Amino acid sequence: MNPEAIALGDTNLDFSFAEKRTLMNFVQTILLWILAGIAAIPLISVLYMLISRGGVRLSTAIFTELPPAPFEQGGGIGNAIVGTLVMVAIGALISIPIGVLGGIYTGLINPNGRFSAAIRFVGKVLTGFPSILSGVFVYAWLVVVMGTYSAIAGGVSLAILMLPTVLLTSEQAFRMVPQRMKDAAYGMGCNSSQVATKIVLPTALPGVMTGVMLAVAGASGESAPLLFTALFSNYWIGSFTEPTASLSILIYNFSAMPYENQIELAWTASLVLVLIVLVFNILSRSFGTRRV
Template sequence: MAGMQNLEQTQVFNLARKPYNRDTLVNYIFTGTLFGVAVIGAIPLFSVLYMLITRGSSRLNWDLFTQLPPAGFMSGGGIGNAIVGTLVMIAIACLFSVPLGVMGGVLTGSLAPKSRTARTVRFIAKVMSGFPSILAGVFVYALLVVGLGTYSALAGGIALAILMLPIILLTSEQAVSMVPQRMKDAAFGMGCTHGQVVTKVVLPTAMPAILTGIMLSIARAAGESAPLLFTALFSNFWIRGLIEPTASLSILIYNFSGMPFPNQIELAWAGSLVLVLIVFAFNVLSRIIGRPRY
């Protein structure tokens, strides 16, 4: 009996981690290296955030959100029309991309995941996910801007929808395919049709992950500027219709940052801070929506 206790104590002692063991040292080295790389990678991010806060926060007031951009040599003003224009074009983009992306995800992830159509849609979505954003702007420029004869918020929203669509589709496909098969089999066993299984079981179960993909795609579209240069252009006035040039935060920052006027440069810094806060809000919202619920 005493021998068994000594053997157990010896085994426990042997399982304890020695501080100078070779495997322990290797683990410490790799952990420290990864931590150092993470810190180095975070330095540019936090430096940019610090610069935006120090230079842009001084203009955060009610006038910034309610007034129009000033002309040269003028003081004051705001970026209200750019904020509204950005939100309007994101709404247009969601109107086109969210239904198509979710339906495409259901097709490739649940209805016919191994069909030729699903493979084709999946391949096109993966190619579009690496699509240069400026090409989306050129495509919509040739399709809508030339056809309508004017830059417009509608063209800008469709260009952003092209960039959002593959993210939503691939995220929806992954979310739908992760729904447990036993849940679908149980619904079929109760007499549900395929459409009822999709609408009553698959989509409600996968909705948090789908909403996460939608929020992330909105965060990406909010910061795009290249496609809007070819489609929405810019305007110094409030938006009055969808078929007219429309201001956006990214283009306002691009225009004002190159001006020789201190007031416009300050507004560019403030607009950059507002844009970062909008993107940050959508990212946080995606984390909240997509977190596991137990």
């Protein structure tokens, strides 16, 4: 490439593979595409198996009927879908207010305080907290006290797993609000509460919602904590204080059965669960790319 042509504004800039940088850029680009394709093979293969084996049973009955008993044919997973959504909703109602308020404190009110540092440390520790320990903790403190497995206990165990994600992403969203926006609001005569509600919260809302959606998506596929808290039920949920079905536990139970009908339902439940998680991830991406 001729430097003089660039300096004179020549738009006919043809790349030549004879140049070392051009050749290396081309080779590295191809190599990265190949590595990305190899990394995507497991994901594509899993999706193919779920669609090919689980998609066969997709119908209205899957969403409206109860799981069949052994030796029975047909049936559905409607109660497990409802139970999963109910327990995730309970977990969200608990974790979102606490996590967002914690993010406001650590990211806006007192970002450099010792208490904020302690909250931040606990949140980071909880991100690596084994999910089964959440179930054991809630079992000891709630299931034993209530004397029964329940949707409430399942929702509380999911809330523990959702809380650190909501907290840390909310804090980061509040800290990323440009200081000049706050200074401009103060310069126009706004007080601290007006700056927080009119400037900071609307600006940080896409980031907060991204964290919420990611937390909900992660909680939707959890199974270990629900084994100790919600257990399972073959019936529709009638009360929040009774054992409740969930997709992850249904998959766990039916995949180990020696009946073809139950195994097919396990594949279909896996596909439905992946679709639910996919929807939440798409929502998180849409909120993350939105600008206020």
